[in-house]
Amino acid sequence: MISYWAIISARFRSLLQYRSAALAGLVTQIVWGMIRVMIFQAFYSSTNAEQPMSGSDVETYIWLGQAFLAALPWNIDTDLRSLIRSGGIGYELIRPVDLYSYWLSRALSWRTAPMLMRAIPLLIFAFVVMGMSPPVSWAAAAAFFVSMCAAILLSSAITTFLNVTMLWTITGDGVTQMTFGLILIFSGMLVPLPLYPDWSQPIINAMPFRGLVDTPYRLYLGHIPVSEFAGVLAHQLVWILAFIVAGRIAMARALRRVVVQGG
Amino acid sequence: MVLDSLFVYRRFLAVSLRAQMQYKASFLMQLGGRIIVTAGEFMAILVLFDRFESLIGWNVYQVAFIYGIVNISFAVADAMTTGFDLFGDMVKTGDFDRILIRPRSTALQLAGQELTLRRISRLTPGLVALIWAAMHLDLTLTVANVGLLTLSISGGASLFAGLIVLQATLAFWTTETLEMMNTLTYGGVETTQYPINIYRPWFRNFFTFGIPLATVSYFPALAIMGTPDPLGTPLWFQYIAPAIGIAFLIASLQVWRIGVRHYLSTGS
Numbered sequence: 001m002i003s004y005w006a007i008i009s010a011r012f013r014s015l016l017q018y019r020s021a022a023l024a025g026l027v028t029q030i031v032w033g034m035i036r037v038m039i040f041q042a043f044y045s046s047t048n049a050e051q052p053m054s055g056s057d058v059e060t061y062i063w064l065g066q067a068f069l070a071a072l073p074w075n076i077d078t079d080l081r082s083l084i085r086s087g088g089i090g091y092e093l094i095r096p097v098d099l100y101s102y103w104l105s106r107a108l109s110w111r112t113a114p115m116l117m118r119a120i121p122l123l124i125f126a127f128v129v130m131g132m133s134p135p136v137s138w139a140a141a142a143a144f145f146v147s148m149c150a151a152i153l154l155s156s157a158i159t160t161f162l163n164v165t166m167l168w169t170i171t172g173d174g175v176t177q178m179t180f181g182l183i184l185i186f187s188g189m190l191v192p193l194p195l196y197p198d199w200s201q202p203i204i205n206a207m208p209f210r211g212l213v214d215t216p217y218r219l220y221l222g223h224i225p226v227s228e229f230a231g232v233l234a235h236q237l238v239w240i241l242a243f244i245v246a247g248r249i250a251m252a253r254a255l256r257r258v259v260v261q262g263g
Numbered sequence: 264m265v266l267d268s269l270f271v272y273r274r275f276l277a278v279s280l281r282a283q284m285q286y287k288a289s290f291l292m293q294l295g296g297r298i299i300v301t302a303g304e305f306m307a308i309l310v311l312f313d314r315f316e317s318l319i320g321w322n323v324y325q326v327a328f329i330y331g332i333v334n335i336s337f338a339v340a341d342a343m344t345t346g347f348d349l350f351g352d353m354v355k356t357g358d359f360d361r362i363l364i365r366p367r368s369t370a371l372q373l374a375g376q377e378l379t380l381r382r383i384s385r386l387t388p389g390l391v392a393l394i395w396a397a398m399h400l401d402l403t404l405t406v407a408n409v410g411l412l413t414l415s416i417s418g419g420a421s422l423f424a425g426l427i428v429l430q431a432t433l434a435f436w437t438t439e440t441l442e443m444m445n446t447l448t449y450g451g452v453e454t455t456q457y458p459i460n461i462y463r464p465w466f467r468n469f470f471t472f473g474i475p476l477a478t479v480s481y482f483p484a485l486a487i488m489g490t491p492d493p494l495g496t497p498l499w500f501q502y503i504a505p506a507i508g509i510a511f512l513i514a515s516l517q518v519w520r521i522g523v524r525h526y527l528s529t530g531s
Contacts, residue, residue: 024443031446034466035454042461043315051314174292181299190307195314 003097004105011109022117025070029122033066037130052194057221060133061192063126064217070115071151072189072212073158074180076172077103077110080163093255100248103163107156115152136222143229147216150236154211157243164247167254188214194223208239268371275372297384304456305330305388321458324399325488330456331393332412333480336419337452338385344424346373347431354434359526369523370428370516400488408487411502415483418508422479423448425508425515432515435522451476460493475511478504 037059044055053061080103083089092099126132135141162179166172184190186209193204193214204210215232218224224232308330312323350373353359362372402408430444451474459467459477471477485492486501 027443028446028450031450032453035450035462038462038466039457042319042457043311046317046319047315169288174288174290174296177293177296178299179296181296181303184300185303185306190303191310196310197313 004101007097007102007105008109011106011113022114025114026118026121029066029069029118030125033063033122033126033130036062053192053223056133057223058192058195059130060221061188061217063123063130063132064220065189065213067119067122067126068115068148068151068213069189070118071111071155072180072183072187073111073155073162074176074183076162076166076176077106077159080106081166081172084166099255100160100244100251104156104160104244104247107159107163108152111152111155111159133221135220137226139226140219140222143226144216144220147219147229147233147236150233150240151212151216154208154236154240154243157240157247158208161243161247161250164250164254167251183209183212186210187212188217192217194218205235208242211236211239268367271367272371272374294384298387301334301385302388305392308456318457319461320493321461324396325484325490326457327392327396328400328488329458329480329484331389331391331396332415332419332484333452333456333476334385334389335393336416336479337423337448338389339416339420340423340427341385343374343420344427347427350431351434354526363523363526370519373431402487411483411487411505415479415487415505418483418505419476419479420508421512422474422476422508423451425512426451426474428512428515428519432519432522435525447474455480475507479508 040058040062041055044051044058083092092102095102123132127134135144158179162172162176165175169175186193186204186207188210193201193210196204211232215224215236219226219229219232305327308326309323312318312326318326350359353362362369365372426444426448430448433444451470454462454466454470455476459470459481462470467477482492482496482501482504485496486498492501
């Protein structure tokens with residue numbers, strides 16, 4: 001366990017070095033958030049009908065989305081890709097740690113460090129300047145925190161799964177691009193999930209992607225009451241487990257026939 | 264001279280396309296993925312109209328029409344300027360020196376560096392949206408409409424290309440491409456795929472007078488659809504507005520030339 005902790009913290013510290021990229025990302029996301037907020041405000045001002053989510057809730061949902069954007073499984077680990085390309089993967093295999101847990105630990109810090117660097121200043125900006133609302137209650141805040149941790153774990157499990165597919169495809173770009181498209185649509189990043197047509201709700205709710213965005217944000221807003229917390233957390237945990245099992249099986253298969261490139 | 268340049272440009276592109284088709288499976292998956300992402304944005308428009316029915320007086324077809332113009336323009340510009348995207352790295356490694364010693368203009372060589380096929384993926388949802396909207400809006404194929412649509416898309420592609428050239432030009436001084444400039448290109452697409460009058464005045468003015476993206480999408484689209492502008496611009500302005508995009512590209516290429524003159528190789 002100590003060795004995994006060391007992997008997480010070493011990677012965390014190296015990722016915290018990229019501060020200017022973080023600043024650029026911060027500005028981009030603030031502008032992006034403002035564009036999206038204005039679009040939704042325009043839609044809300046066009047109707048008097050009762051909507052499944054209030055306009056101010058949608059605004060807070062958008063800012064949470066911008067703050068935690070970097071936690072989504074949107075790309076593959078290029079360091080691992082060059083290891084696979086160069087044959088350096090051979091060294092990975094002889095490390096005295098379980099390879100899957102090692103990759104998952106890497107993914108965990110990779111999804112957390114850049115996200116924290118952006119989230120904190122962005123949330124401060126959104127609270128002070130854009131009038132984002134705080135969690136509805138202390139209980140909601142606690143539920144949000146736990147569910148957000150589960151979201152990061154889910155994101156890391158998906159990332160690791162995508163990384164494992166590189167053992168077959170070497171580039172991994174195609175699979176990642178497809179997965180990211182699905183995440184964008186079905187997590188709530190593009191449109192908050194409650195606004196989708198009513199008939200599509202059961203399908204969207206069964207899919208894993210809401211656990212990345214929609215579940216924690218709606219707990220924050222109280223749109224999912226704390227009383228339903230156990231149920232939605234279970235949904236996240238089941239999918240985390242599913243991706244870990246799938247990743248482990250895929251990795252075991254791949255390693256049985258691994259060809260170390262280079263020499 | 265111009266014909267000769269076009270010939271060289273075509274040869275550059277043919278080489279680039281052949282290279283990309285070497286990795287067919289990966290290429291097809293990336294193409295599919297990108298189409299999902301762009302189509303997702305169009306789907307978001309459909310979902311929101313399904314919920315809200317109108318957007319301050321606009322209907323879904325009018326918005327889809329503007330969405331189509333903007334995304335087609337950006338797809339064309341993006342595919343043609345990949346070389347400028349990679350320019351920051353060329354400055355860092357000194358590879359730009361090689362471009363300078365060849366007997367062709369630097370802008371032409373960079374534009375012909377690579378026609379990234381997968382970037383055309385934006386074109387598909389854009390075209391689908393445009394045609395779908397045109398059919399429901401009962402637009403007629405008059406010479407004026409087709410001409411203005413062509414001008415609008417060429418103006419849009421020129422404007423986006425101009426922005427990407429400007430972003431690359433900055434690398435002459437900073438030796439790295441500035442990610443923040445992506446806010447203008449991608450943010451510009453995101454913004455102007457909705458009618459510009461839905462935004463707050465300062466923001467709308469920025470994309471009309473600062474980075475004139477509205478002049479190549481929103482205004483000409485109104486003229487084609489025959490919709491009076493809620494912002495009150497006259498019809499003649501809506502017809503000439505897209506020319507601003509072409510002027511923008513010409514100006515950007517002038518700035519690029521100044522950059523080339525200032526270029527100091529990083530050596531090595």
